Amino acid sequence: MAPTQTEASFRDGLLAEIPSLRAFARSITGNPDRADDLVQETLVKAWANRNRYTEGTNLRAWLFTILRNTFYSEFRKLTREVSDTEGRFAATLAQQASQLAHLDLEEFKRAFAQLPEDQREALFLIGASGFSYEEAAAICGCAVGTMKSRTNRARQKLAAILQVHSPEDFGPDAVDAAALSMPQQKRVARG
Secondary structure: OOOOHHHHHHHHHHHHHHHHHHHHHHHHHOOHHHHHHHHHHHHHHHHHOHHHOOOOOOHHHHHHHHHHHHHHHHHHHOOOOOOOOOOHHHHHHHOOOOOHHHHHHHHHHHHHHHOOHHHHHHHHHHHHOOOOHHHHHHHHOOOHHHHHHHHHHHHHHHHHHHOOOOHHHOOOOHHHHHHHHHHHHHHHHHO
């Protein structure tokens, strides 16, 4: 039997949100495989409960709420497990960066992982996913002011961990910047 127009529209909406759901799931799980499982479970739950979704409302926020609730339900079940069961921390020790940008990204990931969970979630929803404070607060089930303060605290703590005090602090340090700029200076002098 062919899906109805509403089901087809809902399915298309689900498919369009998969990349955002995967990014959010990775930010809260820290593990790509676990994140994919979480997204799959979210999509199954959303499809099974599609009759509960009100057409014309924010599908993305509804899906993020399902994903978040599923994650916390699983988290409560797994609280007795060892904290590095998936080898997440061991895997970061074995990684070898090949470029400075990769090093910066790894440094950011480590700093982001040091944030409390509620702050990571807030920063991801606001900063990376583009939700408004109101939408993020609805997803997390908290007040808008709480979401704003979590986001602000997360940004401040991240800046402190990464030792970022001004926009000039981004990118390579002064020694690396000088080393990287030397070939350009030589080319200009010869040109």
